[in-house]
Amino acid sequence: MRMAEGVEWAMHSCVNLSWLDGHGPVPAARLAGLYDLPAPYLNKQLQALVRAGVLTSVSGPRGGFRLARAPEEISLLDVVVAVEGPEEAFRCTQILRNGPGGDASVDYRQHCAVSQSMRRAELAWRQELAGRTIADVGHDVVSHTPAAAERVRAALAP
Amino acid sequence: MRMAEGVEWAMHSCVNLSWLDGHGPVPAARLAGLYDLPAPYLNKQLQALVRAGVLTSVSGPRGGFRLARAPEEISLLDVVVAVEGPEEAFRCTQILRNGPGGDASVDYRQHCAVSQSMRRAELAWRQELAGRTIADVGHDVVSHTPAAAERVRAALAP
DNA sequence: GACGGGGTACTCGGATAGAGCTTGTCCGAGTTAGCGTGG
DNA sequence: CCACGCTAACTCGGACAAGCTCTATCCGAGTACCCCGTC
Numbered sequence: 001m002r003m004a005e006g007v008e009w010a011m012h013s014c015v016n017l018s019w020l021d022g023h024g025p026v027p028a029a030r031l032a033g034l035y036d037l038p039a040p041y042l043n044k045q046l047q048a049l050v051r052a053g054v055l056t057s058v059s060g061p062r063g064g065f066r067l068a069r070a071p072e073e074i075s076l077l078d079v080v081v082a083v084e085g086p087e088e089a090f091r092c093t094q095i096l097r098n099g100p101g102g103d104a105s106v107d108y109r110q111h112c113a114v115s116q117s118m119r120r121a122e123l124a125w126r127q128e129l130a131g132r133t134i135a136d137v138g139h140d141v142v143s144h145t146p147a148a149a150e151r152v153r154a155a156l157a158p
Numbered sequence: 159m160r161m162a163e164g165v166e167w168a169m170h171s172c173v174n175l176s177w178l179d180g181h182g183p184v185p186a187a188r189l190a191g192l193y194d195l196p197a198p199y200l201n202k203q204l205q206a207l208v209r210a211g212v213l214t215s216v217s218g219p220r221g222g223f224r225l226a227r228a229p230e231e232i233s234l235l236d237v238v239v240a241v242e243g244p245e246e247a248f249r250c251t252q253i254l255r256n257g258p259g260g261d262a263s264v265d266y267r268q269h270c271a272v273s274q275s276m277r278r279a280e281l282a283w284r285q286e287l288a289g290r291t292i293a294d295v296g297h298d299v300v301s302h303t304p305a306a307a308e309r310v311r312a313a314l315a316p
Numbered sequence: 317g318a319c320g321g322g323g324t325a326c327t328c329g330g331a332t333a334g335a336g337c338t339t340g341t342c343c344g345a346g347t348t349a350g351c352g353t354g355g
Numbered sequence: 356c357c358a359c360g361c362t363a364a365c366t367c368g369g370a371c372a373a374g375c376t377c378t379a380t381c382c383g384a385g386t387a388c389c390c391c392g393t394c
Contacts, residue, residue, distance in 0.1 A: 001160070001162065001242045002249070002377090003248045004376095004378090005251065005377085005378080006378085007248065008248070008250065008251060008253065012253060012254070012257075015272070025327095027328090034257050034258065035253040035254070037253065038378085038380080040380055043327095043328075043329085044378095044380095047328075047329065047330085058327080058328085058386090059327050059328050059329090059385055059386050059387085060325095060326065060327055060385070060388080061324095061326045061386075061387050061389095062326085062327090062387070062388080063326075063386080064327075076275055076276075076279075084159045089159050089247075090165065090166070091160070091163075093163065095166065095167070095170065095195065096170070096193070098193045099192050099193045099310075100192065100309040100310065101303065101305065101309045113173075113295045113298040113302070114169045114170060114295055116298075117290050117294075117295055118161075118234075118287075121234075121283050121286035121287045121290075122283065124282040124285070125280065125282055125283035125286075127282070128282045128283075129275075129276075129279045132279075137271045137275055140271040140274075141271045144271070151259045152258060154258070155257075155258045160338090160376080162337095162338065163338085163339080164338090164339085183366095185366065185367090186366085186367080187366090196340060196341080198340070198341055198342075199339065199341080201366095201367075201368085202339095204367090205367075208367090208368095215366085215367060215368090216366080216367085217346055217365090218348040218364095218365065219364065219365045219366070220349075220366090221365075222366075222367085223367090
């Protein structure tokens with residue numbers, strides 16, 4: 001089980017954007033330049049965030065991406081789901097249907113005890129992510145490295 | 159992000175083995191026959207469980223797999239880790255090192271706020287899995303479908 | 317000097333190849349059970 | 356009748372291909388800015 005690397009990039013990009021306080025959109029190429037990331041691929045991730053309603057995009061010169069809402073209103077789960085998709089990691093294939101006593105009319109995704117336990121664990125994971133926002137992460141960084149926000153603002157300035 | 163399908167098979171196989179109360183080892187082919195799974199590939203997953211110390215294997219005629227310890231002592235996390243490996247889903251690649259103010263001597267897997275938040279969420283997931291055992295799942299199934307254990311015993315009998 | 321139009325450069329957006337991992341399969345090493353033979 | 360050795364079948368174990376997702380890249384559509392010409 002492996003999470004897409006784009007999640008990490010999307011997280012940091014959102015945190016960096018949160019430090020700009022809506023000061024104009026930032027092109028994907030400049031966000032990518034911060035960490036020497038491949039710009040076209042980061043662009044792809046940012047597009048996913050736009051589709052999910054986390055970012056808004058502006059075309060043309062002076063265009064780019066900005067947060068669609070306040071960083072306090074963007075949870076880490078929003079970012080993960082935007083990049084990874086809404087499906088769960090554990091996907092019950094209902095093999096019990098083929099077993100002894102299996103019933104084709106039963107939805108084992110709901111009734112199989114294994115599936116239920118795995119689902120509960122993933123729910124705990126999602127709740128932890130949902131309870132933490134981009135703003136929280138940004139504040140943590142600043143409290144540990146106060147100069148970070150200013151450095152990012154300077155690097156992202158035109 | 160997607161969990162390997164073998165996890166589901168391994169879970170059900172462990173639960174089924176827990177209902178045998180150590181009555182002789184069961185070959186992989188018979189466990190696979192329960193749900194029409196590809197026997198060689200299930201064998202591969204069971205081997206991983208042996209390496210992790212969850213199962214023990216016996217070669218030769220009358221051989222097969224059995225639980226290495228009581229089902230109350232086997233957590234769902236043990237099974238997941240055995241099949242999926244011990245690595246976390248989110249892997250911090252320390253992109254902050256390449257950013258403004260990045261320090262090559264800092265281990266950002268420990269200090270990066272994004273990494274910490276993701277790690278905390280995974281910890282919640284692991285704790286949920288660690289707090290649930292194969293025996294728990296088996297009891298849940300039996301309480302819902304009392305005939306299940308007997309049906310499996312009959313299907314696995316030589 | 318002010319206004320309008322066209323060109324240009326810049327940006328996002330989606331469609332297109334390549335690498336790595338998961339899935340699926342196969343055959344060989346080891347072991348036990350059964351059978352035959354000899355005492 | 357009992358014990359020993361051999362054969363044979365069965366099982367695990369690791370090595371070997373195919374499919375799919377993730378990674379990386381490219382080029383086209385759209386848009387705002389800027390310059391130039393005209394009024």
